[in-house]
Amino acid sequence: MKIINTLENLYDLVFSTLQRVAGEWFLGLTARLVFSSVLLMFFVSSARTKVGNGFPDFLIPGSGAYAQILPPIAEANNYDISQIAFIPYGIIVLMGTYSEVLIPVLILIGLFTRAASLAMIGFIVVMTFVDIQFHGIDAEAIGSFFDRIHNSAVSDQRLLWIFPLIYLALNGGGTISVDNLLKRFSTR
Numbered sequence: 001m002k003i004i005n006t007l008e009n010l011y012d013l014v015f016s017t018l019q020r021v022a023g024e025w026f027l028g029l030t031a032r033l034v035f036s037s038v039l040l041m042f043f044v045s046s047a048r049t050k051v052g053n054g055f056p057d058f059l060i061p062g063s064g065a066y067a068q069i070l071p072p073i074a075e076a077n078n079y080d081i082s083q084i085a086f087i088p089y090g091i092i093v094l095m096g097t098y099s100e101v102l103i104p105v106l107i108l109i110g111l112f113t114r115a116a117s118l119a120m121i122g123f124i125v126v127m128t129f130v131d132i133q134f135h136g137i138d139a140e141a142i143g144s145f146f147d148r149i150h151n152s153a154v155s156d157q158r159l160l161w162i163f164p165l166i167y168l169a170l171n172g173g174g175t176i177s178v179d180n181l182l183k184r185f186s187t188r
Contacts, residue, residue, distance in 0.1 A: 028110070028174020031164035035120075036108040039161060047100040050093075061097045069096045071134040099123055107168065110177025117168040124165075128158055 050065030051058050063081050066074040070089055077083040084090065103123060106116035131137050131154065143152020150156060173179050 023175070025175040027167065028113075028172060029176045031167045032107055032110055032113070032173055032177070035161070035164045035168075036104060040104045040108060043100045043104045047097055050097045050100075061093045065093045065097050069093050069130065071130070096123075096126075107165075107173075110173030110179050111182075113173035113177060113179050114169050117165040121162055121165050121169065124158055124161055128154055 046068075048058075050061050050068060052060060052062055063074065063079045066081050066084060066089070067079060070084075070093065073084055073089055074081070099119065100123070103116050103120045106112055107120060132142060137154060140149075141153045143149055143155040145155055145159075
């Protein structure tokens with residue numbers, strides 16, 4: 001019985017020390033860095049396929065953006081974006097294209113972290129719907145929860161993408177974030 005108490009005390013000491021050392025800075029920073037290291041360049045590269053090259057074309061979504069974000073609308077208009085109404089479709093494409101870069105950058109630096117994380121969760125949900133509904137992803141790539149396949153491109157990977165975002169939406173970016181820096185300056 002004494003050895004069990006000693007092991008319990010050692011266990012509590014080790015993990016309470018780790019928790020104290022990590023404090024509030026570690027998990028927020030780690031969640032932002034994990035999300036960004038895995039997905040920032042993925043989303044930036046994806047956004048680059050939606051816009052032109054050079055100035056100002058890199059700011060203007062092209063037919064690729066419409067084909068990726070609104071496939072049935074683009075196809076119905078033979079990918080001639082001049083035939084697609086700006087309201088609402090052009091606005092949807094602009095928001096989708098800019099969000100693909102802006103939101104991950106906000107998460108990386110920890111600015112408006114909670115709102116950016118919620119927005120990114122929504123973005124991933126919409127992206128997943130479009131991929132399944134309009135881009136013909138097969139059942140194997142979609143996968144399912146609690147199956148034996150650990151790397152389904154949709155259900156498994158995107159669930160792991162969303163987990164750090166859930167943490168950030170609930171807890172914020174942590175003490176090493178622009179949010180915290182702004183909070184410090186606003187309380188002076």
